[in-house]
Amino acid sequence: MSGFTPRITRRAFTIGSLLAAGTAGLPIMVKAQEGKTVALLFDSLVSPFWVTGIEIMREEAAKRGWETLEAISNFDDNRQFEQVRAMIEREVDGILIIQTDANAVIPAIREANAAGIPMVHFNRPPAESDAYSVAIQADNRAIMRETVQFLVDEAKRIGGTYKAAILIGDLGDVNAIQRRDGFFDIVDQNKDIIEVVSRISTEWNADKAFAGLTNALQANPDINFLVTSSDFLHPQIEQALKIAGKWNKRGEEGHVLFAGFDGDEGAYQRLLDGFLDACGVQNLFLEVDMAFGAFTDLWAGEKPEKLLLDPGFVITQDNLEETRDAMWGFSVWKNQQG
Amino acid sequence: MQVGENRTTLLLLNAAPWVAFLAVVVVFGVLSDRFLTIQNFMNILTQSSHIAIMAIGITFVLLTAGIDLSVGAIMYVAVAVLALFLGGIPVVIAFPLVGLIGVALGAMNGYFVIKLRGQHPFIVTLATLFILRGAAIFLTDTRMVFVEESVMSLGRTSYFGVPWAIWVFAVVFVIAWIVLRETPFGRQIYAVGQDPTAAAKAGINVPRILFSVYCICGFLAAVGGLVSIAQVAAASSTFGFQIEFPVIAAAVLGGTSLFGGRGGVVGTVFGAVLIQTVQSGLVMTNATPYIYPLVTAVIIFLAVLIDGLRTSILDTLGRRKIRVEEIA
Amino acid sequence: MPIDAAETPVDTKVEIPKVRAFRRLLERLILSEYLVFYITGVYFLIVWPIVPEIASFSSLRNILTDMLPLLVVAIGQTFVLIVAGIDLSVTGVIAMASVVGASIMTSDGGYLQGSALAIPVGIIAFLVVGGLIGGFNGWCVTRLNMPPIIVTLTGMMFLGGAAIWFTKAHSPTSSIAGLPRAFVAIGGGTFAGVPIALFVAIAVVVVAHFLLSQTVFGRWLYAIGINPKAAKVSGVPVDKAILWAFVISGVCAAITSMLLTGRLETGTPVLGQRILLDIIAAVVIGGTSLAGGKGKIIWTVGGVLFLVTIDASLKLLGSSLFIVFAVKGGVILLAVGLDAMRQRILARGSG
């Protein structure tokens, strides 16, 4: 842990300052070059998933000779709507959006449709409507099912009964709901050995996750089966488990069966150290590729499906070596190691 | 006769927070058998410590009839700087530096409050709140920032079975208590809050006092940030967002008046613990998380209502007293 | 003045009138009622060469439509500020009205799903929510003698939470969609090429301007803001007028909620949660005083125009969030500073 934290901080800062400097100069650069311009509209960069996502997008865009324009809405739907209109105003060639609310994004899609600018939703699909856009999404439920299944198998292998807790994301986020459902699909089949004693609502907020887990551990000190709906909550989980004296490696006395989701660099580190048993990975490289591919298709006049699924995969203690190269967190981790 | 009635009401209003606290403890104690344990009490104290520390800071400001809305933003800036720039530096050096940042940001508030006198500190600190949030977002680019293991380990450390956070909280509390009660500065804060004109007549340097309380508030906001980050390990872009509400609520709940001159840190600490007790109780009884802000809002509302009633009764009592004797 | 004369060398004598004239011009500019319009104009001219798009028809149109929701809620705020109050609960009203109104009209299990009454009742629900909350604020301020800041602050917290709760009870997702087309048109539709929202906003501006400048009620509000005691002695129904100022603020927030809800075609409990600063800033920048007794609707229009112009330019420049935050905070400080400067100049002038 202590090995890489300072590095990530410094790196984050460098990128941050470069980004800040870069965005100021961007409009002028855009003018100077021909080629496609794509707007990247994020609602925040709170978790490593989004940070790495935007970095991969930038690299990928550069590879294809595209320019990017970026904007962050800070969870404000109306602001994001205005940002979409501003991007239409700037006559970008495509808009990649990560909206906060699945319903509230519909008018923005309509505006883009009216302007004839393709829109692609990254990782979060919009609500159903007559407006046309393409969404890229991980098959959350399936991935989560597979991940929890591994954990259940482990539990069976070790034996005994288990008290389970799950950290649930924002209930307004389809992804969070699908992951929760995937979790219950499996544990409900195994009620004989697993009892869910705590559902912690995090609203994708680290402070709430920490407080919630601490209180859960307080109320149920015998929790020994833990799943988080996102890897960005690992630091808080680690801290809470350490305080409760339950942060132990696989095979050690008092190890909590623990699974994550996303597949970030922290997850890889914890897999490597033996604290994390399994992790459902969203294939970020694939998703970016699919998103940009969708733009190319749309420009070519094709009409891809409204929803394109990333099948993802599960990385576990058993397949760590073979599958890690496909895990985006591993490549981030590798870069950090130097 | 009416005077007597008012006195009784006043007594009741004064006791209201304590009665409320008792009621809360009893209700949750009945609803959850884990609620009334030493471990849980320790837990409540730990979780309320950063709010309590910041509330102590804001108590200084409220005593001068001011307000500081920017505490949450200061907290975020302080932690962001710690995470991004002070990574490799030992805690004994890094923490004082972070405290210094808090003082500097508080000084900025103080400067504007003094310079723009006649404008309510509310609007001034509302502006700095946004400027500082902007600064923090600039530093973090809305990403989550992480702190060193050495900082996080503090969040798990206990001395004599008492967590580090509670120690910090206790030290801040004791020093603040002594400063407010036993130093000339502390007593002058009360004088300024009661009547700034009279205070100036008595030779007190009113702008200096105002400036100082905002510095203290900024400093303790930074300390609160440190205590909080040592527990939660990482700060997202919502770190400290709207934390000014529970912080001000804690102080007001503890009997510190928004109109200055009345209150103190003992009540503030009590208020902070009460708020956390309610939250903790709601968690223990598995209440839906969406009810938390509602409960907090209602508590603050009632606290201010009680404060308003108390103030107006005190006024009537005071006025009546003068009148009665004038006539007698 | 005598000190100036003594210290200035004789040969620069010619300079003094020029400097003075410049200073007088500057002072007159600062004292001008319409300062914010001049500043907006200057700002626009500065930004124009950098982002020429800003002067395009569709960009100007965007500026216009973006400012409408903000304008309506800021007008309500102007009424409250004139009586030396403040209403922070407006963001809560926007959120609450949005989900309550949507819950009635939505085609996914709304109370009046499919009924012909859905839209009128929905619209009334928006206004009632705003009016009731405003009325409650006013009641607390006038009857319970609570400070407006805290009353409306707790209102904002409570409503923010309550709106989420309400949504959970009425929708499986975090928002309520499926709003009738005719309603959605209020926020996003056009009539004869002109956004319907513009008609709504103009109606609000006209009524508000009329109320403040032409009616007894308007005079009462200013009198209360300047000196509530003298107003009371002069027979002004102080409590009633303050109560109505808060009701107006609540209703205006509800109208804003309608515009935004229509625009996003969604009733969402996080609607408007981050525009509180914009609202206060717009009104204060326009020249309305937080101390009460001073304010005009046209000033607020100027303040909103200024803020939205800045916002639009920052968006076109692709500025990051931090710049947007910092600029807005800075603008508020600037407005407060200008107001302080005005007071000083006026004090000097009269002394």
Add this chain to the structure above:
Amino acid sequence: MTPPHAGGEAFLQARELSKSFFGVKVLKEVGFTLDKGEVLGLVGENGSGKSTAMNILGGIHQPDSGQMTLAGKPYRPTGPKDAQRAGLAFIHQELNLFENLSIEENVFISGFPKRRGLPLINRRKIGKETKRLLDLVDLGHPPGTRVGKLSQGERQLVEIAKALGFDAKVIIFDEPTTSLSRRESEKLFTIVGRLKAQGIGVIYISHILGDVLRVCDSVQVLRDGAVAGGGPRASMSIDKIISMMVGRKIGNLFPPRESHPGEVVLDVAGLTQPGVVKDVSLSLRSGEVLGVSGLMGAGRSELARILFGLDPFKSGTITVEREPLENPSPEICMARGLAFLTEDRRAEGLLMEASIRDNVALSSLNSYARGLSHRLSWPKLDRDVAEVSDKVKVNTSDYIRMLVKHLSGGNQQKVVFAKWLLRQPSIFILDEPTRGIDVGAKLEVYKIINQLVLDGAAILFISSEMEELIGMCDRIMVMNRGEVTGFHERGDFDGERILETAMSVGLREPEQADRKER
């Protein structure tokens, strides 16, 4: 004009002090002297210049001309702190204490002694020192008692202790006993005697002449900003002082008026509000001026506020033009034809930041509103405002843009009159209508009042200036401690007797004082 100790080298000397505010001369070459261990009484009506003289002494104002010496050295304080350093303590009627702090903290608030090497207050030292000072003034409370818990009299003693704390050589008391019970006053007199014995000079300002004669060694009377007379106690009597205060020129200033009282328009019976007014009954006729005399705190302004519906009352009835006035509020009272000129023009009478028009129109807006929307008819309003303002002679033509705060006190008062005249009320309650305005403006106010009476209005005229009451009123009602203590008819006016009724506290021992104090 001649100070009692002319020529001698007194400890404190003031010679020919003059001071003007906004062109009005409020102090005209006033002088006095004070020896060590002497108590000098200073009396005069409101506006006679007492406070100005003392404010100059206390460094709050600087004189336009004149000299002062203290202990033989020139004394010209630039501020209150300066005066304090020179050894002069000023105990204002409104005490400068912090209720939320303890006695000892109040005594030392300007400079706490600290514990050696620590920034902490040396509690033991301030406690001991405060105890010593409190003993000097016979106050038994522990030094740590919160001032908020003390009675008004006890607070005054704390102020005295504070003054003793910095070795004051001269202490000025401004109306020290108005808010004290009899017993507390007695105690104060003992303390003053003790100060005297310590060689401290005391200047004692009071309306209560009995007290003055009791504690003072010499008395000086001011009238209209000038010295009207004075001398050692032995040579003075209450009658003499009152005649000096009232002067001999009543009538000159007051335009003559015939009086033809008509119907009773305002009838008050048994009006009581505990602690404020008790059993007040009066009747007021149209075409009549009923004066209300009394000391500060006698309940006059409070009565006016109750009559106008601003404050509540517990029992009694108010009848306006034979109809009972129920649940009065300013709006209801105005509808019934009442108008109220408040005592404090700035705080309650005017919108200082608004124009003359806005002020004048404020109470009559509804009569200029049209239609459902209550839209104002500006042209008519402006015309009427101009007319009524011209009638009372507000000295400006720009009623629409001129802000009231830029007007002189007299003009401001005329604006208030204009505001009410626009409503054409039939009953006027005037609370100190000439306070703080110059003689010329006063005359104009009197003319306005006379015109109103001729037009059939009824006027309740509250004033602290005896001359004015005698000159203007048909009858004078005297209030004392919230009760009506007498009525005097016009033919029967005698300033000295009226003052006696009003000041009975100082002359007779009231039986109920101590009972009420509990």
